[in-house]
Amino acid sequence: MSDVIEESLEDYIKTQVLEPWKGPKNVPEQEYFTSGHRTCQGCESAQIMKLMAKAAGPRTVILGSTGCMYVANTTYYSTPWVVPWMHTQLGSAGSAAVGTAAGLKVQMRKGKMAKEPINVIVFCGDGGGADMGLSAISAALQHTHYNLLILMYDNESYANTDIQVSGSSPWGANSTFSPPGKARRIMNRRWKKNMAGMMAAGHPDCKYVATVCTSAPMEAMNSVRKALSIGGPTFIHSLDPCPKGWDYDPMFSHEIGELAIETGIWPLYEIEEGKITMYGKSRRILRGQLKRKPVADYLMRQGRFAHFIDEDIEYFQGKIDEMWEKWLIPGVIPIAAPA
Amino acid sequence: MNPPKTATAETMVTGGTEELISGSEAIAHACRLADVDVITAYPIRPYDTVMQYVSQMISNGDFDCEFIVAESEHSQFEIVKHASAVGARVFVGSSGVGWFYAFEALAVTAGLRIPMVAMVGNRALDDPGAFGVEHNDALAVRDLGWMLVWVETAQEALDTALIAYRVAEDKRIFLPIAISCDGAFLTHSQAIVNVPDQATVDSFLPRYDRGDKLLHPDNPITIAPQANEDWVMEIRRQSDAAMRRTRDVITEAYEDFGDKFGREQEPFIERYMMEDAEIALVGMGTLALPVKVAVRKMRAQGQKVGFVRVRWFRPFPTEELQDVLSGVAAVGVIDRDYSFGSTFHSGVLANELRSALYPVENRPKIISFIAGLGGREVNTDNVIVIAGMVADAAAGGDMNDQDTYWIGVRE
Numbered sequence: 001m002s003d004v005i006e007e008s009l010e011d012y013i014k015t016q017v018l019e020p021w022k023g024p025k026n027v028p029e030q031e032y033f034t035s036g037h038r039t040c041q042g043c044e045s046a047q048i049m050k051l052m053a054k055a056a057g058p059r060t061v062i063l064g065s066t067g068c069m070y071v072a073n074t075t076y077y078s079t080p081w082v083v084p085w086m087h088t089q090l091g092s093a094g095s096a097a098v099g100t101a102a103g104l105k106v107q108m109r110k111g112k113m114a115k116e117p118i119n120v121i122v123f124c125g126d127g128g129g130a131d132m133g134l135s136a137i138s139a140a141l142q143h144t145h146y147n148l149l150i151l152m153y154d155n156e157s158y159a160n161t162d163i164q165v166s167g168s169s170p171w172g173a174n175s176t177f178s179p180p181g182k183a184r185r186i187m188n189r190r191w192k193k194n195m196a197g198m199m200a201a202g203h204p205d206c207k208y209v210a211t212v213c214t215s216a217p218m219e220a221m222n223s224v225r226k227a228l229s230i231g232g233p234t235f236i237h238s239l240d241p242c243p244k245g246w247d248y249d250p251m252f253s254h255e256i257g258e259l260a261i262e263t264g265i266w267p268l269y270e271i272e273e274g275k276i277t278m279y280g281k282s283r284r285i286l287r288g289q290l291k292r293k294p295v296a297d298y299l300m301r302q303g304r305f306a307h308f309i310d311e312d313i314e315y316f317q318g319k320i321d322e323m324w325e326k327w328l329i330p331g332v333i334p335i336a337a338p339a
Numbered sequence: 340m341n342p343p344k345t346a347t348a349e350t351m352v353t354g355g356t357e358e359l360i361s362g363s364e365a366i367a368h369a370c371r372l373a374d375v376d377v378i379t380a381y382p383i384r385p386y387d388t389v390m391q392y393v394s395q396m397i398s399n400g401d402f403d404c405e406f407i408v409a410e411s412e413h414s415q416f417e418i419v420k421h422a423s424a425v426g427a428r429v430f431v432g433s434s435g436v437g438w439f440y441a442f443e444a445l446a447v448t449a450g451l452r453i454p455m456v457a458m459v460g461n462r463a464l465d466d467p468g469a470f471g472v473e474h475n476d477a478l479a480v481r482d483l484g485w486m487l488v489w490v491e492t493a494q495e496a497l498d499t500a501l502i503a504y505r506v507a508e509d510k511r512i513f514l515p516i517a518i519s520c521d522g523a524f525l526t527h528s529q530a531i532v533n534v535p536d537q538a539t540v541d542s543f544l545p546r547y548d549r550g551d552k553l554l555h556p557d558n559p560i561t562i563a564p565q566a567n568e569d570w571v572m573e574i575r576r577q578s579d580a581a582m583r584r585t586r587d588v589i590t591e592a593y594e595d596f597g598d599k600f601g602r603e604q605e606p607f608i609e610r611y612m613m614e615d616a617e618i619a620l621v622g623m624g625t626l627a628l629p630v631k632v633a634v635r636k637m638r639a640q641g642q643k644v645g646f647v648r649v650r651w652f653r654p655f656p657t658e659e660l661q662d663v664l665s666g667v668a669a670v671g672v673i674d675r676d677y678s679f680g681s682t683f684h685s686g687v688l689a690n691e692l693r694s695a696l697y698p699v700e701n702r703p704k705i706i707s708f709i710a711g712l713g714g715r716e717v718n719t720d721n722v723i724v725i726a727g728m729v730a731d732a733a734a735g736g737d738m739n740d741q742d743t744y745w746i747g748v749r750e
Contacts, residue, residue, distance in 0.1 A: 099421030
């Protein structure tokens with residue numbers, strides 16, 4: 001009997017084959033995250049939800065942990081989700097995905113449910129992912145026999161509860177828990193967690209980890225499609241400019257995302273089966289074809305850094321220079337190569 | 340006087356096998372027989388023995404399910420919650436502070452009306468550390484929509500687990516159930532158990548069917564949105580209505596269980612030598628073992644004492660307790676739990692019982708006791724002392740029914 005079980009395990013780990021879309025003209029019109037939500041104008045997290053759902057298609061179950069993309073999206077009697085959607089607790093993104101994937105798989109194996117590859121995606125914010133849900137996400141990335149994608153939408157604060165600092169907030173950023181004052185200018189002295197790198201380095205069996213930004217939408221959608229096709233547990237980290245939390249005019253969301261990439265603050269890369277590729281402008285920066293813009297170009301566009309003095313900007317620039325010049329792999333491994 | 344209604348060798352009429360097993364192993368067999376789909380484990384004594392039996396059954400090929408070792412109790416309970424939402428039958432469990440680590444998941448599971456069967460190997464809460472039994476762990480969820488049942492023997496544990504799946508997954512209910520097994524006294528103690536055959540179980544337990552609540556691409560629903568003040572009160576009212584319906588569904592399930600398995604039992608309480616009792620003791624779980632021995636001893640000396648074992652704490656057996664206790668002169672409630680700062684500093688069961696008996700015309704005196712905390716043994720001598728105090732209250736003595744007596748404690 002045990003052989004039978006082993007055999008059937010292999011049988012039920014098949015994924016949907018989602019080929020990459022070769023440009024905007026090849027993207028179908030059908031949306032799976034539509035009207036019915038009440039996110040802010042210029043919200044890039046809502047944008048990544050839309051791209052993610054579109055990329056995954058109709059045979060998908062989406063789970064969402066507490067945060068903006070729960071509270072602002074799913075008001076009772078008004079849901080933007082065309083695909084089945086379920087809330088999960090703030091620290092439960094990884095567990096929700098594991099439970100859903102396991103529940104679907106076992107019923108198919110036992111003949112209790114029609115057999116088909118169903119995408120399981122869970123999203124969490126940076127608070128739910130990089131802070132509270134870290135251990136559950138880490139555990140989920142070990143379950144190689146379940147197909148699930150964890151997408152962390154990172155707007156760099158607990159944006160749903162009034163913009164409080166998270167483990168993924170930038171150094172020095174003004175938030176309602178880290179307001180600059182007369183005695184202390186810098187209240188948040190923690191450097192942003194290197195979440196995608198940590199997931200990739202810490203989970204050798206995870207076959208796909210990527211960073212994306214809605215300012216590069218085609219790449220973001222194709223990243224989702226690739227993750228779901230590769231299968232097993234996968235992780236995508238999306239940087240989402242947030243007009244409310246970052247304090248800028250909503251019309252600049254796309255531009256702010258571009259600047260995060262161009263200043264080198266947000267490197268775009270994917271790690272597939274242990275092989276890393278930088279893409280977009282990040283690849284050109286890595287190859288020396290594009291000079292990184294000064295971080296001040298990015299920081300000074302946002303009210304959350306308005307209290308910075310030259311010394312703060314220099315410190316920030318120094319940390320980013322370090323990432324590109326000293327790290328074994330920029331944006332991934334914050335350790336110098338062995339001598 | 341009533342004969343004890345727990346199973347004996349004579350009452351077993353079904354097929355199956357007799358095995359010498361612990362309460363934990365009995366529940367593992369129930370999981371196998373119920374063809375549970377997803378089980379999540381995390382180690383904490385004493386409940387975790389059930390997961391050791393389950394994992395061995397799986398590795399031996401006797402049982403096929405997804406067995407997931409979670410990285411915390413919070414994840415353990417969240418994983419099965421989501422597996423149940425996509426239609427999988429699930430089993431989970433914990434003890435003491437482990438159960439509390441999962442508290443958020445426990446709250447939302449009941450709030451979401453997710454059917455689930457959990458075993459609580461009752462254990463004292465830290466700190467100070469103690470492996471022994473106390474009932475405060477399971478009791479902590481008593482207001483949230485969990486059905487709670489305490490069992491006395493390994494046989495009752497197995498039977499109740501099968502009944503629990505039928506009740507929890509009934510479309511009229513859709514609420515989770517926690518089966519409380521006293522740590523060590525039941526989780527680790529072996530007894531002869533009739534392990535039923537598959538065919539009988541299949542005739543009793545239908546498949547779990549979520550119907551239009553199934554989360555699946557063929558049924559694209561949104562579950563658990565933000566409802567706020569617009570709808571939360573109506574949703575709570577639905578949970579209240581579901582909990583009110585549990586009485587009938589539980590009664591039906593016990594009747595059918597009796598027919599199919601030949602083990603008849605009164606669903607909500609066990610009445611032990613209560614027919615002509617003048618004083619009664621009330622308690623839950625394995626406390627029944629020394630109490631029953633003590634009651635028999637006292638009966639042999641001519642004292643008209645009986646015992647009521649509360650099986651289901653949620654739904655609380657108000658009607659049955661009113662019926663069985665309204666005629667007696669005094670009741671001694673033995674709590675294996677505490678509720679610091681509560682009315683008369685009593686345990687949870689005593690105060691719940693006071694509330695149930697308040698409208699009764701012939702209200703007995705209720706004397707409250709706390710005993711056996713942290714796994715301390717409650718022996719027959721303790722019970723005889725308690726019964727003596729209750730008899731004193733019945734005779735108009737100066738026992739204080741507005742305070743609580745701690746038994747077997749060093750002062």
